[in-house]
Amino acid sequence: MPFIVIGGILAILVYLPSFWVRHVISKYSTELEDIPGTGGELANHLIKRFELEGIRVEETDPMRDHFDPKDKAVRLSPDNYNGKSLTGVAIAAHEVGHAIQFHRQEKIFELRSRYLPTAHYLNQAGVAIMWSFPVIGLVLRSPFAVGMVIALSLLLQLAGAFAYLIILPEEWDASFNKALPILMEGDYVEEHQIPKIRKILKAAALTYFAAALANVLHIGRWLLILRR
Helix, strand or coil: CHHHHHHHHHHHHHHHHHHHHHHHHHHCCCCCCCCCCCHHHHHHHHHHHCCCCCCEEEECCCCCCEEECCCCEEEECHHHHHCCCHHHHHHHHHHHHHHHHHHCCCHHHHHHHHHHHHHHHHHHHHHHHHHCHHHHHHHHCCHHHHHHHHHHHHHHHHHHHHHHHHCHHHHHHHHHHHHHHHHHHCCCCCHHHHHHHHHHHHHHHCHHHHHHHHHHHHHHHHHHHHHC
């Protein structure tokens, strides 16, 4: 019983950042008449302003806002691309912040290209091994070998979570060294809206961190299943 209680408390603590990120993004996604343009329009404007040649703006799937260095594209979800909201403006500026990092060939942008694919690969590999556990158990028929396979799966998922955390400085730079000064100095938002913009940019910066914690919770769930 104490184990379940402790596990429940840890699960809540791990889930809170992810919940907070989604809450902030949703809270400030309301359409505002005083916003001069949509997130997509702002992104296109900033690309022209900073002369980010070769970079375009595209609409993508919901909750899939990102900058793709391979295709040189700032991609915004439908609500942020078409919407006149604080979330749309802030997320657009954040993703253009990544485009600026890329265009200027800043060292900090290498964190994304170096570790993001690795994080995704490690996590997917770990999950794939775990799902194939019943088949592996039948083939190996050795408790020690099965234990090693389980340990490998969990280590891969932990490594994937850690790789997500390594990217955090790059996300923070895109939000607070790029997007926030741009929005404050360019009069794109009202002064009284800046505290809300800060919250949205913090949520954008912590997206991968929240994903890393969600991976930890995922690993904990696997441990509970295996314990049974």
